[in-house]
Amino acid sequence: MALRDELGPYFGEFGGRYVPESLVEALDELSAEYERTKADPAFAAELAELHRSYTGRPSIITEVPRFAEHAGGARIILKREDLNHTGSHKINNVLGQALLTKRIGKTRVIAETGAGQHGVATATAAALFGLDCVVYMGEVDTERQALNVARMRLLGAEVIPVTTGSRTLKDAINDAMRDWVTNVGTTNYIFGTVAGPHPFPALVRDFQKIIGEEAREQVLELTGSLPTAVTACVGGGSNAMGIFHAFLDDPEVRLVGFEAGGDGIETPRHAATISKGRPGVLHGARSSCSRTRTVRPSSRTRSRPASTTRGSAPSTPGWPASAAPTTARSPTPRRWTR
Template sequence: MTDHPSSTGGGTRPGRFGSYGGRYVPEALVAALEQLDEARLKANIDPAFQGELERLHRTYTGRPSIITEVPKFAQHAGGARILLKREDLNHTGSHKLNNVLGQALLTKRMGKTRIIAETGAGQHGVASATAAALMGLECVVYMGTKDTQRQALNVARMRLLGAEVIPVSHGSATLKDAINEAMRDWVTNVETTHYVIGTVTGPHPFPEMVRDFQRIIGVEARAQVLDLVGRLPDVVCACVGGGSNAMGIFHRFIDDESVRLIGLEAGGEGVDTDKHAARFSTGLPGVLHGAFTYVLQDEDGQTLESHSVSAGLDYPSVGPEHSFLRDTGRAEYRPITDTQAMDAFALLCKTEGIIPAIESAHALAGALEIGREIGPEGVILVNLSGRGDKDVDTAARWFGVLEDGLHPDGLHPDGLEQQ
């Protein structure tokens, strides 16, 4: 590989990005983390593994994903050129499969037969259920009950694919609690089970490994933009929940100093309210789910509940490499409110005929804002990390596009009101 990722991510010791990352886990999991680290480092340099993953990307996921220029959308961004990296066109509808296929292959290499996963929006759960079906693995997905309600269609999808979906009702009943429950399962069943973490957080080696499986996004996109525009983009935008799609598209650009990397967090109802997931606006470094990174927390170190219209960004912590990129200034992070995201969502639908995931709509809203700042000569690459089929119900309610009493998927007539 010509541009093999660094194994330390710029940190001073393995598993650290500057001071962030590490391995804050029960001792019972350390042996499994060591086993995983060994397996993935071997796989990184094993042509047979890389060949199999490449074949799956090409024949199953549908890679490389295309880039699409969106000029009518861009008219609302001060005329800057906006290019979308179309991860929404991947099989299962998001970037999540890139990582899951890699981890599922590793699961088989480690001789394990069962995978577990957490999911917020359901995209990672669907990708995990899909890979499990493809590779003959047992699959259990943990999902907060608040999310099973707002993403009911994805619950059905996972069950159709043969996965067991376990709703988690304690705590805030969202992604963070689903991760807690998955960790409890893992510590109990670690001998047979691999925990497929869906984002660039968790204990080492997850942040590095998931990034490495996702960096294909940026590798492809960089070449595609050079090919189309003849130069590098000025800005790369991506939404940041845990941050896997953002690390995936950012990583190949880190050494391109002229390229600004901008992550868009969920600003919810505003960072001056207590309903948001803007970790870099009000969070502080701390430990959650095995990593030292920015966390929304109170003065006793208790995790605060996050909020976002998008389930996939509704998480009080963020991948440790983002914390490192933020502190070093290599990447910038901004909050996007629910309203800004939904406006960008609607705009892309109407101007370009593309329904984005509400998560990705945060990146689109960021592009609108940044485009106006950098002017018409600018080129912005946006990671369109997922498609919006799963969000039609939420969006239909938000915009009131259906007559009273009609519900788009018929699965949860009370929908958002149940939250």
């Protein structure tokens, strides 16, 4: 299956919408509004101006020759999403979804966050647009990301530590979904990655694909040719999908995603759901999940907070043609490639 095998709410056998009846109307409303905005040049112009004057786009690319000395002499070029306002790629998607929230006429937004980057971006956009904001964050993550918690609260967001389950990102998503069911009339869920029920995987991908569109143009201008490979870490998948999407029609470009290997993919303690997961339903969509014998999403180990989800994005799990050990000394002992 390729990433382009998209048919309505599905990517091959993955995707779909597995949600309570109370959320169907809200998701239909969001889908319909997004389809309208895709054909609306005024929306595209407003978002582009926000990215130019607020996000700081286009983000630059930086060649790192000293690092390349340790990688066999290849030219290595970084796409600097860390230089965006709020410090990550998350703002690309959040600004788009915040504009959709205003168009729908809702006054409150909720979000989940792991490392805090999506939470900070959502709190920032909510402050910009005058929206009430609640961010759900696993209690474990609030302790190890205290600075980002302080930033969210400084921006006016309410941060709710989640004390159920593993007290990490998976559980934060669950509690955010419960909030949405309860407050669906006034609230829009700003989902942070290419996961969840339709239309979130496609919607987030479309707001993040600006990363790859810029990178493709910038690399061609710098080097005169396309890159041999494009790589990205894969937690939820939004940054990977954001940069990969522009290269899908370039078969000569290898697309390589690195997952968190934890204690090793032959143990139960890893986040390599694409390499080692099995099909299942999680967070409202069919995806590739790490599961225990009880068929519940399994716990994670010492991966970074944004990697501690239990499933991969519906748009990515069936995509890799191979998964092989890497030679890199890193906490990601598996890779998946096109």
